[in-house]
Amino acid sequence: MTDLAPLSSLSSALADVVARAAPSIVTVHSHRSRATGFVWKPGLIITADETLADEGEVEIGLADGRTVAATVAGRDHTTDIALLRADTGIAPAKLSAAVPALGTLAVVVATDRDAPSAALGLVSVSGKSWRSLRGGDIDARIELGVRLRDSQQGGLALDASGEAFGMAVLGPRRVLVIPAATIERVAPQLEARGRIARGYLGVGLQPVRLDDGMGAMVMNVDKAGPSAAAGIRQGDVIVAVNGQKLSGVRALQRTLGPASVGAVVDVAVHRGGEPVSFKVTIGERPEA
Numbered sequence: 001m002t003d004l005a006p007l008s009s010l011s012s013a014l015a016d017v018v019a020r021a022a023p024s025i026v027t028v029h030s031h032r033s034r035a036t037g038f039v040w041k042p043g044l045i046i047t048a049d050e051t052l053a054d055e056g057e058v059e060i061g062l063a064d065g066r067t068v069a070a071t072v073a074g075r076d077h078t079t080d081i082a083l084l085r086a087d088t089g090i091a092p093a094k095l096s097a098a099v100p101a102l103g104t105l106a107v108v109v110a111t112d113r114d115a116p117s118a119a120l121g122l123v124s125v126s127g128k129s130w131r132s133l134r135g136g137d138i139d140a141r142i143e144l145g146v147r148l149r150d151s152q153q154g155g156l157a158l159d160a161s162g163e164a165f166g167m168a169v170l171g172p173r174r175v176l177v178i179p180a181a182t183i184e185r186v187a188p189q190l191e192a193r194g195r196i197a198r199g200y201l202g203v204g205l206q207p208v209r210l211d212d213g214m215g216a217m218v219m220n221v222d223k224a225g226p227s228a229a230a231g232i233r234q235g236d237v238i239v240a241v242n243g244q245k246l247s248g249v250r251a252l253q254r255t256l257g258p259a260s261v262g263a264v265v266d267v268a269v270h271r272g273g274e275p276v277s278f279k280v281t282i283g284e285r286p287e288a
Contacts, residue, residue: 024093031056036110036154047154049082074190078136095180096163112157121146142177198257200285240268
């Protein structure tokens, strides 16, 4: 006769992991959309930005059936993190900065149709930091071999010991985890400022191929922006920044992260075939 004790013990342990995480999980209702969120700090809820409507009221559904009003404290499209304010009275979840190893068990605790839900799978990818398609810096590449509904996005991803290592979201053909390290870096900025500061040169650029490499032609200039203040004009071709040859427009844009705001950079351009250099103080990108 097969000994089922190990399976029974594993089942009980996983049920206990889910039961301990579930009290911090809420449902997020926005315009024609339902998703999951979790309490990050008292009165503050993290959810997936992708699921949050751009307008209309937001409500939080609690486990006892009550709903409470919420306001958007801040959101960052590039990392898929949104922060909501709501008086739920619920204890926060505890996040762990540890990145789970490849092949370990993972449980996503979320809500589905306003009811608690759980999904079990494996960590199918566990790798280094990466940049999202929208330009956000994600501290670790974590993918889960699990199926989730749209309404389960924003749920907590837990390891087998119950440590919450991030927020589960739906990526292209896979389930991704926004790791705890990214949440703990982005959410405080959203709490304080409502947005993530990003660098701004104040120019529209078009890649051009030069005899000795790549350049970026200035197609338009924000008259109130940093480049205009430095003297850069429409038609200039940027060829290097801080002595480094330009490898492309996207490469230049990737350097304009939060840490770049306020930095002074040397921008080398070609103007009418002649080399000219400018010192540009990187500004903060205006809100769209």
